Amino acid sequence: MSRTTHTCPGCDRDDRVQAVPAAYLAGRDAVTSRERDRDGDVRTVTRTVTTGLSDALAPVPESPTHAIGCVGLVAGFVSVGTFLVGVLAGKWFRGDPEPVPEFGQFGPVPSPPGPDLAALGWISAIALVVAVFVFVVVRRRKAAFARLTRGRHRAEELWSHGWYCHRCGTVHFEGVPGEDRTPLTLQRFRERVWEHGGYGDLAAVRRAVDPARS
Template identity: 80%
Template sequence: MSRVRNTCPGCDRDDRVQAVPAVYVGGRDAVSSRERDRDGDMRTVTRTVTTGLSDALAPVPEPPSYAIGCLGVLAAAVSVGTFLGGSLAGHWFRDDPAPEEPEPSRWGFVPVPAPASDPGPDLAFLGWISALALLAAVLVFTVLWRRKTAFARLTRGRHRAEELWSHGWYCHRCGTVHFEGVPGEDRAPLTLQRFRERVWEHGGYGDLAAVQRAVDPVRS
């Protein structure tokens, strides 16, 4: 029984035709390296290295950046640190007893009260710093939550996009993509940008294809 040849409609050859999911996964590698941390100790760091072709064939848009989360963590740490510092050193929760009136002794002498101890520096400003830092942390985490929720809502139709995406075939010789075995889709060769538009439109987020354009690594 002869094998059905999946040829590229551009060059009419099949020796360099590969399924889009295989190209996408093959271009995403986990690379480990040894680096020194801030304390000078060696540690193993694993990063994901992605090729330009794999990025161009992505079935979904890039998620929003969560780098602002570092500011939220820092603000939360400042809030907790200043709160604890003010509580321990500023005596925020200690009720200062009212001074007692000296009572005369039986000989008629009134004892001189001992001088009040030095209350130390006024650390009330730490309370304001703690409150402002806490507010900043809450705002940052709220922004992150809204970004994550909006992205999940935007890409809720990604299963439809991935269904069409899985029928794509990439020709390494021509640098084009075509669909195979999809009702309603012809086999005309598509550029990476046009392929992204077709797939993302199928998922309901095609307008983002004009913002996050597919860069052809061969022609760039």
């Protein structure tokens, strides 16, 4: 850890003081691993591993997860798949004549039952509706989050002037008009930064967890 000229107002030392952006980025690593999927094939997967401190120092809340998007993706595949099966098996778009019945010794030979094309049509339509609904929900959530965090540049400006003391576990500001050097807890620091960006109410819901006390 590099030394700084900024002393911590709590312990009055500078040997374990680090700029907040540096502490935040130091706790975010891209980890690559090789895993097997459901088919047994090996694939390379890259994930971002975040430490508790880096998460507590985040200048903006994490975007909402879109697990529902997987449902929409599956519904889309089901809709397309059943539609193609109906087209290939039922020849929905062809004007073929009715098949001529075959006659055996005791009369007409019944034709083997074919797929229930009406059921396939309903499945395809319902799956399509589900896929469209999920797409609309995900788009609205993304748009709502973008509107909520449109002031993140202001939050990041204040955030960039923060200094974290690894000894005391507190943050203080340097060189910010109107802000003193009072040591702040991670939660209080989050509240000040997120309030500056216009989404301070989320700080009460997504509280910063002090890794030294968790």
